[in-house]
Amino acid sequence: MDALELLLGRRSVGKLSAPAPEGKVLENIIRAGLRAPDHGGLTPWRFVIAQGSGLNKLATILSQAAIANQSEEAVVEKMRHAPFRAPMVITVIAKVTEHPKVPAIEQHISAGCAVQAMQMAAVAQGFQGFWRSGNIMFDANVHQAFGLSGEDQIVGFLYLGTPNFEPMKALERKLGDFVEYL
Template sequence: MDALELLLNRRSVAKLEAPAPEGKALENIIRAGLRAPDHANLTPWRFVIAQGRGLQKLSDILVKAALAENSEEAVVTKLKNAPFRAPMVITVIAKVTPHEKVPALEQHLSAGCAVQAMQMAAVAQGYQGIWRSGNWMFHADVRAAFGLEGEDEIVGFLYLGTPTSTPMKAPERELSQFVEYL
């Protein structure tokens, strides 16, 4: 797929099934994430891949957080099932290194760029994905389960797999509504 076509028509796909990327395809996805902008070469990312039994472990982490908040049964059930919406979930973490010229925000944005690059690399190889987030990624129990410290943050959960449908066409947007010149 042409790179510009890929970027101009990017769409998330929520309905994913096996197979998930593996081997060289998964390696390409991770390498794409490692090419995100990285001021001062801090490599402020960490990727935690859940598949197979790992999806159950991710489910358990989310359920533990929901139970700690005395969440309603429907919320607990939703979180219990969430990781199983795809055959692979990559938790992308901004691993912040204190630096006088690179604030934590810039490192968080860099990790966000890694997620975007990884999703595009998956699509370029015939897979699909969706970047999910939510309040639970900031919960103390979830942070502890992923070993987050200080200003480290989960920037998202990248669900990956084989699409079960064709993505909808990207909406056309009037550029003049988003662009201005000085």
């Protein structure tokens, strides 16, 4: 796939089925994440891959956190089912190193770039993805379950799999609405 075509046309697909990316394809997706811009060479990225029984573990982490927060039953139920919307969910974590010139936000942004690169790499290889978040990303119990500390942050849950339908066309946007010159 042409790189510009990918960059200009990418859409998210929420309905994803098996198979999930595996082998070299999955390795390429992770390697694309590892090419995210990285101020100071701090490599602030961790990728926790859940598939099969891992999806059950993720569902338990999320729903237990919702229960600990005394969330409504509907929210707990949502968390129990959320990870099963795709055959693979990669939790992308910004693992922050204290650095005099590279504040935590830059490391969070870098991890966000990794998510985008990974989604692109999935699409480039015939798979699809959806970047999801929610308050649960900032939850202390969820952070503990993933071994986060300090300013570490989950920046996304990247759902990956085989698209159930053709992605929609990219939205037309007027450049003038977004761009100005100094």
